[in-house]
Amino acid sequence: MTRQQRQRLHTSVVFMILLIASTFVIVPVLWMFSTSVKTMEEMFSLPIKWIPETISWDAYQRIWTDYPFGRYILNSFIVVSGATLISLFVSSLAGYGASRFRFLGRTAFLTFLLITQMFPSIMLLIPYFQLMKTFGLINTYAGLIFAYISFTIPLASWLMLGYFNSIPKELDDAASIDGASRWRIFWQIVMPLALPGLAATAVYAFIVGWNEYIFALVLTTDDKMKTIPIGIGELIGQYRIAWNDMMAVSLVVSVPLTILFLFLQRFLVSSLTAGAVKQ
Amino acid sequence: MALNSNQSLRKTRSVPQRHFNQRQLAGLWFILPAALSLLVIVAYPLLYGFYISLFRTNLLTRWDFRWFQNYIRIFTSADFLQTVFTTLKFTVGAVAGQFVVGLSLALLLNTKVPGRALFRTILIVPWLFPEVVVALLWKWMYNPLYGLFNDILLILNVISEPTSWLGSTATALPSVILTVIWKGYPLVMLLMLAGLQAISQEQYESAEIDGASWWQSFLYITLPNLRNVIMITLILNTVWWFKHFGIVWVLTQGGPINATSVISIDIYKTAFEAFRFGRAAALAVIVFFIVFLISFLYQRFLGGDE
Numbered sequence: 001m002t003r004q005q006r007q008r009l010h011t012s013v014v015f016m017i018l019l020i021a022s023t024f025v026i027v028p029v030l031w032m033f034s035t036s037v038k039t040m041e042e043m044f045s046l047p048i049k050w051i052p053e054t055i056s057w058d059a060y061q062r063i064w065t066d067y068p069f070g071r072y073i074l075n076s077f078i079v080v081s082g083a084t085l086i087s088l089f090v091s092s093l094a095g096y097g098a099s100r101f102r103f104l105g106r107t108a109f110l111t112f113l114l115i116t117q118m119f120p121s122i123m124l125l126i127p128y129f130q131l132m133k134t135f136g137l138i139n140t141y142a143g144l145i146f147a148y149i150s151f152t153i154p155l156a157s158w159l160m161l162g163y164f165n166s167i168p169k170e171l172d173d174a175a176s177i178d179g180a181s182r183w184r185i186f187w188q189i190v191m192p193l194a195l196p197g198l199a200a201t202a203v204y205a206f207i208v209g210w211n212e213y214i215f216a217l218v219l220t221t222d223d224k225m226k227t228i229p230i231g232i233g234e235l236i237g238q239y240r241i242a243w244n245d246m247m248a249v250s251l252v253v254s255v256p257l258t259i260l261f262l263f264l265q266r267f268l269v270s271s272l273t274a275g276a277v278k279q
Numbered sequence: 280m281a282l283n284s285n286q287s288l289r290k291t292r293s294v295p296q297r298h299f300n301q302r303q304l305a306g307l308w309f310i311l312p313a314a315l316s317l318l319v320i321v322a323y324p325l326l327y328g329f330y331i332s333l334f335r336t337n338l339l340t341r342w343d344f345r346w347f348q349n350y351i352r353i354f355t356s357a358d359f360l361q362t363v364f365t366t367l368k369f370t371v372g373a374v375a376g377q378f379v380v381g382l383s384l385a386l387l388l389n390t391k392v393p394g395r396a397l398f399r400t401i402l403i404v405p406w407l408f409p410e411v412v413v414a415l416l417w418k419w420m421y422n423p424l425y426g427l428f429n430d431i432l433l434i435l436n437v438i439s440e441p442t443s444w445l446g447s448t449a450t451a452l453p454s455v456i457l458t459v460i461w462k463g464y465p466l467v468m469l470l471m472l473a474g475l476q477a478i479s480q481e482q483y484e485s486a487e488i489d490g491a492s493w494w495q496s497f498l499y500i501t502l503p504n505l506r507n508v509i510m511i512t513l514i515l516n517t518v519w520w521f522k523h524f525g526i527v528w529v530l531t532q533g534g535p536i537n538a539t540s541v542i543s544i545d546i547y548k549t550a551f552e553a554f555r556f557g558r559a560a561a562l563a564v565i566v567f568f569i570v571f572l573i574s575f576l577y578q579r580f581l582g583g584d585e
Contacts, residue, residue: 097309
């Protein structure tokens with residue numbers, strides 16, 4: 001076998017393995033879609049049909065009329081946007097501060113950010129439950145936003161720190177010599193350059209918030225205040241689950257963010273991995 | 280004149296000093312909002328959680344201070360050991376599985392294979408789906424009667440009759456782990472891919488000239504260069520899945536019997552179903568120390584220089 005032939009064989013083996021791996025992703029997702037357009041009868045008929053005979057889009061209507069998913073999505077949107085905005089503001093300042101200055105407590109702050117990753121969120125759960133009961137924050141947007149920024153602020157601060165580190169410090173020094181104040185340097189010179197990093201951070205904070213489960217499970221008891229993951233999750237306990245409706249709502253809440261991410265993936269992935277890869 | 284120059288000398292000396300202090304202060308001002316909010320929403324509740332763990336309490340009518348009784352009871356109970364053991368099996372299975380799949384796919388995607396951008400896009404997808412959605416999808420696929428999983432395995436002749444994967448104590452945990460691997464491998468893949476792309480090609484070229492095999496290059500160039508990324512990934516992943524709740528909760532709620540009762544499920548049930556908040560808080564504190572120990576051990580054995 002010549003070198004070229006061997007190379008070609010090698011490539012086709014790699015291609016085949018990747019193809020098989022991809023089917024492990026594609027088949028479940030298609031199965032989700034196929035279920036969502038089935039009628040009740042076809043969904044519970046044997047042998048199971050991979051492709052439905054009659055395609056029915058009713059599930060996509062029922063999720064808005066028969067279930068309070070609209071309300072849940074609105075709740076999720078309000079809570080997650082609130083938490084994301086607060087985290088972005090706070091973490092841009094913190095990221096800039098930790099990137100540009102060497103000060104007492106800087107290492108302690110960074111270590112603390114890292115350690116927060118180790119807290120089982122369940123460790124905060126019980127104190128949160130009690131504190132929020134005391135302050136009347138159960139079943140409120142404010143309560144959930146408080147809980148959510150406990151993990152979005154550390155994440156966003158790390159990402160912003162990484163991004164600010166990639167912007168040359170000479171820029172600050174030049175502006176400083178020209179007499180600009182610290183705040184002006186941050187706000188008018190460095191921040192505009194950090195906007196792509198801010199956007200990436202926003203997407204990540206939003207995704208982790210949107211997917212959050214356990215805090216919302218405990219901190220909301222009122223049906224009107226549930227977030228979408230809780231709303232979807234609790235229907236699983238029912239005896240005969242309407243899987244077509246479940247798969248329809250699952251797709252509706254997953255697909256927009258997934259598509260957004262995939263469009264921006266090159267840029268989003270590089271801002272996530274920058275910190276981990278640096279030697 | 281003499282006085283003057285003396286003054287100017289002192290001035291020049293004090294300028295860097297003042298400058299330094301200002302820089303210190305400025306840095307503190309910038310991190311202040313983040314530090315304050317984390318103190319209020321993380322540090323204080325954590326301490327409060329530790330405080331609760333010293334009580335026997337339902338958080339309402341009963342607050343009996345019992346020192347470390349909760350901890351003593353936990354450490355002397357066989358249930359706790361069983362839960363930790365289940366959690367370890369779950370974590371090791373999830374982390375090892377994700378690592379093998381993630382690293383293998385990253386190695387494949389790092390070659391000049393046609394369509395690799397498309398493959399990468401497809402392979403990221405499970406990571407982007409919410410935990411609940413992933414759990415729901417797999418629960419439906421594992422459905423003993425109408426699920427896809429049995430159907431495929433029957434077609435492939437792996438099994439002869441439909442199996443209730445989540446319903447039997449023998450298969451529940453492996454089934455949950457498989458779901459978690461599916462959900463979590465893309466992050467490992469992305470991190471490894473970034474690590475691979477940061478390795479300079481020259482190293483591989485000179486190894487090839489020296490006649491190194493693929494395996495040798497992998498062992499002596501790829502792995503050492505990836506060491507940092509591997510360590511970060513393993514630590515974060517272990518910590519993350521050790522305390523995981525959502526997917527297991529939706530798939531099995533810890534059952535059947537206690538086959539998939541990982542520690543966070545145990546804590547949730549102890550607190551919000553049995554209303555033994557003191558014991559649950561103590562369990563949470565213990566989880567923190569276990570997680571801390573795990574990441575310390577990783578750094579010790581994999582870290583080397585740092």
